[in-house]
Amino acid sequence: MSVHELPLPPNVDRDAFRHAMARLGAAVNIITTDGPAGRAGFTASAVCSVTDTPPTLLVCLNRSASVWPTFRDNGYLCVNTLAAGHEDLSTLFGGKTPMDQRFAAANWHTLASGSPLLEGATVSFDCKITQVVSVGTHDVLMCEALALVRNDDSHGLAWFDRGYHHLLRQDAR
Ligand SMILES: NC(=O)C1=CN([C@@H]2O[C@H](COP(=O)(O)OP(=O)(O)OC[C@H]3O[C@@H](n4cnc5c(N)ncnc54)[C@H](O)[C@@H]3O)[C@@H](O)[C@H]2O)C=CC1
Numbered sequence: 690m691s692v693h694e695l696p697l698p699p700n701v702d703r704d705a706f707r708h709a710m711a712r713l714g715a716a717v718n719i720i721t722t723d724g725p726a727g728r729a730g731f732t733a734s735a736v737c738s739v740t741d742t743p744p745t746l747l748v749c750l751n752r753s754a755s756v757w758p759t760f761r762d763n764g765y766l767c768v769n770t771l772a773a774g775h776e777d778l779s780t781l782f783g784g785k786t787p788m789d790q791r792f793a794a795a796n797w798h799t800l801a802s803g804s805p806l807l808e809g810a811t812v813s814f815d816c817k818i819t820q821v822v823s824v825g826t827h828d829v830l831m832c833e834a835l836a837l838v839r840n841d842d843s844h845g846l847a848w849f850d851r852g853y854h855h856l857l858r859q860d861a862r
């Protein structure tokens with residue numbers, strides 16, 4: 690089928706959209722926060738770079754998630770990009786597990802914002818939320834990076850076709 694023959698919206702329903710989105714491989718991240726509103730963390734694949742000036746990422750957070758008010762009220766967060774081997778941790782932060790149990794499963798450090806930084810993440814971005822845009826069910830959080838921690842030894846982890854996949858670094862092949 691050529692691109693010109695593709696059916697036009699509104700033929701795309703929620704399930705068809707999700708089924709299609711499952712084809713977009715993405716990094717898996719644990720987004721954390723700690724502050725006056727408390728400590729919270731959740732798994733997110735909807736994360737990407739927005740601009741390098743000022744250094745900004747976006748994170749999409751469902752407003753129905755239990756963690757949403759905590760992130761909104763603290764105003765700071767850390768994007769911890771997961772490494773190969775973090776599959777169980779990702780699932781734990783993927784919903785329904787009490788917050789203490791989620792955090793007990795790994796080692797954490799703290800940088801400027803106070804948000805928990807995951808030991809062993811491939812990279813962590815300690816951020817301030819600078820803007821929030823509501824789109825449908827989600828809030829798009831614009832996050833300015835205040836500090837970075839890179840881990841140059843670990844392999845990457847991707848979420849693709851509803852499963853985890855390891856991404857080997859070039860020099861390990
Ligand atoms: N952006 C989001 O909010 C995402 C949420 N999830 C959560 O994890 C569950 C399992 O996901 P999958 O195993 O990948 O199967 P799935 O069939 O539920 O989702 C397939 C893909 O659709 C997108 N997606 C899923 N739920 C979405 C939502 N509420 N809003 C926007 N995009 C969404 C994501 O790209 C996801 O990988 C989902 O049902 C959802 O609860 C997963 C990925 C992204």
Ligand SMILES: Cc1cc2nc3c(=O)[nH]c(=O)nc-3n(C[C@H](O)[C@H](O)[C@H](O)COP(=O)(O)O)c2cc1C
Pocket residue numbers: 717730731732733734735736749750751753754755756779780782783784785786848
């Ligand atoms: C692989 C994966 C990716 C996810 N990506 C997102 C995301 O980008 N945005 C989001 O709001 N929720 C995402 N979720 C779901 C949240 O992690 C989940 O809703 C969150 O842990 C809050 O759950 P709770 O309401 O039970 O506390 C994802 C879950 C998994 C397993």
